[in-house]
Amino acid sequence: MGEALLCKKEKIMMVAPSILSADFGHLARDVEAVCNGGCDLIHVDVMDGHFVPNLTIGPAVVESVAKAASKPLDIHLMVENNSFFVDLFAPLKPSFISFHIEEEKHPHRLIQKIRALGIRPAITLNPHTPPEAIEFLLEDLDMVLLMSVNPGFGGQKFIPSVIERARRLKTLIQKRNPKCLIEVDGGVNDQNVKLLADVGVDIVVAGSFVYKHPQGVKEAISSLK
Ligand code: DX5
Ligand code: ZN
Secondary structure, X not given: OHHHHHHHHHOOOEEEEEHHHOOHHHHHHHHHHHHHOOOOOEEEEEEEOOOOOOEOOOHHHHHHHHHHOOOOEEEEEEOOOHHHHHHHHHHHOOOEEEEEHHHOOOHHHHHHHHHHOOOEEXXXXXXXXXXXHHHHHHHHOOEEEEEOOOOOOOXXXXXXXXXXXXXXXXXXXXHHOOOOEEEEEOOOOOOOHHHXXXXXXXXXXXXXXXXXXXXXXXXXXXXXX
């Protein structure tokens, strides 16, 4: 019991910097900086201009990111036609691919497809989507990504109701698949990260907090951990 408590106390938050806030003119340099700065994953935001009102990068650029990265990729799809994009990014061997439940008619089938490609499947929930919506998918998932902003842009304000959603998700995960990780994305900083840790969040995505930190990316990552 004492040991279990100790482990819980010593659990360190994993950090996935979002390269959306990097300098795209120096992308390899900025990816290397966060890898050397102690991050756990590289979060890649893929937007198609349809599911979200913004457009980002495709496989050619993500291939360069993968080459520069010494940490695994965490690809966050914000697109229509998820299956097409899974095929596009699978050859880059990301650790995770997450897709939005709001944009998928056959999530169970897509989860199986992602896993069959040797990639860890994850589902993303927009700020309005309750965790109960995916209760019966949890046993097949390796991670759930809770949005704490509306997807589409970096630098937005954290939506506090994600705390209650994370708490409810944690309860469902403990019942259905305790190995499934919880990741939170959007507006995360050194002020709200403790609230997320307290409700059982395993990984935080941070874009502007990491890349715009006055003391640099390494300091930003350590402050989140
Ligand atoms: C938003 C993206 C986020 C974003 C996070 O659609 O999914 O990953 O880059 O950026 P910050 O941390 O600045 O909110
Ligand atoms: Zn993201």
